[in-house]
Structures are given as C-alpha cells and as structure tokens.
Amino acid sequence: MTDPVLRTQGLSRRFGGLVAASDVELDLHRGRLHALLGPNGAGKSTLINLLSGDLAATSGSIKFKGNDITRFSADRRSRLGIGRSYQKTNIFTAFTAFENCRLAAQSRAPRALRVLGDALGFQPTCDAAHHALEAAGLAGRAGDIAATLSHGEQRQLEIAMVLATAPDVLLLDEPLAGMGAEEVGRMVALLQKLTPGHAILLVEHDMDAVFAVADVITVMVEGQVLESGPPAQIRGSAAVRQAYLGDGADT
Amino acid sequence: MSRRQIAATAVLVCLALFPFAGVAFYTELVAKVMILAIFAMSLDLLVGFTGLVSFGHAAYFGIGAYALGLMAPKYEAANLWLTLPAAVLAAGLAALAAGAFVVRAKGIYFIMVTLAFAQMFYFVFHDTSFGGGSDGISINVKPVASIGGFMPFDLSSATQSYFFVFTLMVLVFIFLRILLRSAFGKALQGIRSNEHRMLSLGFPVYRYKLASFTLAGALAGLAGYLSALQFGFVNPEMISWHQSGDVLLMLILGGSGTLYGGIAGAFGFVALQELFQSVTSHWQLLLGGTIILLVIFLPGGLASAGGHLKRVLVGDTIDD
16 A cells, blocks of 8 residues: 555644544545545544645644655645645636636746746646646636636536646545536546546535445544545445535534 | 727727827826826726725835936936836836735735735925925936937927836736736736635745735835925825825726726826816716716726626627
C-alpha cells in the first residue's frame, strides 16, 4: 500500500464549547476517491476547511506527503497542491469563465509577478485554462461572464477553477449540489476520470453518485468519525444506518 | 479606431496644443491638473483595481514633495535626474513600510489605518523643524534637467515644464495600462473581485496588496515631486487628510477602475473648484453638493458620461 498523500491525526476544531471536528483520522491516497458522508452539521465542511487552511486546527496534525502543514496558510497549501472547491459558489462573477480559469492557472505559472508582459500572451496558462474548462464541460461558455452562467454551469466553473491549478489533492465540497441530471452524469464521469491521478475527498449528499464513484467512505456524525471503509461495508453497517441513513435525515 | 480611441486622441491633441493657446495662467493651471491626474491614477491602482480604499494617499504625495524640498540646495538648482528618482523611491519606501501594516487591515479598518498613518506623517512634518514645521520649505531655484552640462529642456519655462508634466502623465497612464494587463495586474483585479478565492487558488494576496500599495505610493510621490517643482514650495498641507479626501473625490467624480477616470476627475474637480470659487466664497458647499448629485445620477463617474449621453441622445444602444 502506498503512503497517503494527505493524513490527519487527532485533528480537532472547537468553536467555543462546540466541537465541530473531534479527533479526526483520515488518509487520502492517490488514485482513490474518498467520500465523506454525514447529516448536516456533522463537520464535513469544517473538515474540508481545516484541510484547505480556511480554518486553523485547534489540535492535531495534517501531513501532506509526509510534511507537517498544520500551520500553513491557505494559499501556501494551495501552492503545494491541495485544491478545493466551495459548497457556495465562490467565483469571480465579473470575469469571463475563461478568465476565472486563467487566473486559477496563473497561480501555478512561473514568474507570476511579471509586470510587463501581457497576461493573455502567456500560452501555457491560457492552455491550462482551456483544458480545465473543457474537462468541466464548459468549453462553449469560455467567453461568457461568469455571472451570466446558469447555477449548474457556475458549479462546473467552480470545479474547472480547481482543476486549472493542477492539484494533487482535490477537496470537493458538494460539487453536484444544484446540478441537473445531465450535468451530474457528466460530473460523475469526470470524477471517475480524475480519480487515478488524484487523491480526492468528496463531500456529497447525492447517495447514488457517492456509491457510484467512492472507493472509501467515511461517515461523520457530530464532528466525529463514526465509521470508515469500502462502500459495501458502509452500506451494510448497522451503526451508519441508525445514525444517518435510517433516520431519513437525508437532506 | 473605436470611439474611445478617437476621444482619447482628441484629448491628447488638445492638451498638447494647449500651451500655444496664449493663456499663460491657464497653462500653469492645466499643468497642475495633470499633476493631480497622476496622483488620482496612482490612487486608482489601489481603489479601482486592488479594492483598497486608501484615505491617506496624500502621505506619499507629500513625501515625494518633501523629498525635493529637503534635497534641493538653498541657492542652487537641484538636478532633476537625481532628485526625481530619489523622491519616487522615498515615497515608495514610505508606502512599503506603512503598507506592511495597513494592508493587513480590511474594509473600514483599512480606511482608518491609512488615515492614521497619513496623520502620523503629517504631524512628523508639522511638529518638527527638519521639514520647516508648519511653514514648510521653499524651493528657491527650480531643478535643472542637466545631463553633464547638456540641457534637454528648461523647467523654469512654464511651457517646457507643462510638456514635461504632460509627458509624464501620458507615461504613467501607459505604464498602468500595461501593468493592469500583465499577470500581476490580473491578480490585483482578482483580489478586488474575490480576495478569499484568490487565497484558495494559491495567490499570496498579502504580497500582491503590498506591492500595489508600494507602487501606488511611489507614483503618488512622483505627483508630489512635480507639484513641489511647479509651485516652488512644500508644506504639511500636502499631506493633510484634506488632500487625501480631495484625490479620493476626484476619483469618485471621474470614475474609479478606469484609469482615464482619474484624469477626467482631476479636470472636473479643478474646473468645478475654479468655477464655484469665482461665484461664491462658500464654494465648498456647492462643490460638495455637485459631487453628491453626480454620484447619484452618474454612479460610474465622468468616465461613464459618454455612454450615458449616447443613451439619452440616441436611445438604448449597445455600448462599445
């Protein structure tokens, strides 16, 4: 078995008296899609925020390729190769879809502080942006202002931007939320295509999609990991059924 | 050529021919406005393109001016080619030092901290004697543009001085246009649009903001230097919050985030000022009221007036 790309040990986050994430142990491996399930408020988004650096951990550690990154800022983690998407669409609404992705790709370009060359003249960055748009199924909307895209297309753009940064780890916070059936099908296919080359953590409420693409599933309840294992194990787990699936608490 | 290019060319030609119109007083006035236009464009880099509303930008204008005042010998001419880069550098370094603190603040706090730093600089010059205290410093002899004895132009001539300022204004405009199309400029505009996402995409936002703040300060220093050169004196008022407020008003009047809005705003502001001053001693009331009306009816500033006018005259059309 290969070493995990990303590993958390005893990772916790408190908000005053509330423990949003408690003692989370999680390994993400390249080539595996790791899905995170749990009812609302289980701490899934908190965990993604802890991994991406949007939130600082109260205790515990995060290791990326063996190096401790627990105290690294969000932008530094991103440059290391940890990319994330947001549950609430977080794009540059006034820019074109292409410029959204070009800017994302630019963060990886050498000489990012070039002050005199035309940014649009730097071909590798533009190519990366076009590839990302195409992968996310937005090639036809490259020139459109992001604000004019449909909700589903903005979700696709959200993913395209992460892809444009060419990350090793993908942290995807409900990428399918608000997408139509056709877009969900395309996104599931994209996730399957991305899995071999990436370590993916997927938070998603669409059970059909999760069980279709996940290699490993972790179920969280009230900030804690309830159970972790292959999809078949989770499907058969009495504890999971009781805590989550069986309650009809699905949102 | 697009309409915008035609308009820009027309403005440039008018400005280039203006000194030959034979109204000496206005030549100096227009030169003063062009200096303010450089100042306003430098602020636009912060306000309009990085999303940082500075209410203390006069600090760097004043430091550029004081740099000349302090470097100029009492009875001899300073050399332009030494003092001008030194003034720009001094203003840039001051902005870098202050910026290291202020760009950590956000929103209203950023506004307050930039103001606080500007007030600090103000009182340093106002309450100590090294810059002449509240009287400031007179620059008795205008700097010379001598290169080893060779004199390409003479700054004591109002006309040549006008063209020097005109050239610098055009160069600053071109420089900022190129900058804003570069990767660096695109990143600044990304920060203005969505700072949080820029961080998560891996941009070291703090460094970009600091670079923008430093550059804006250096260009404000250039404007301050030119102002000291033109008027032959510097005083703490150049650093005061009135001055910071005026340049912000010019930008609001002209329209931020467009660059040429800074130029339009400087001309509009000074024109209104001159007009109202000639009518009443309560001109500030009229100026303030006019600016409020303009903000209400022309929220994009004077820079957007062309489009509005066209819509009024020929009905709704797609703006090029």
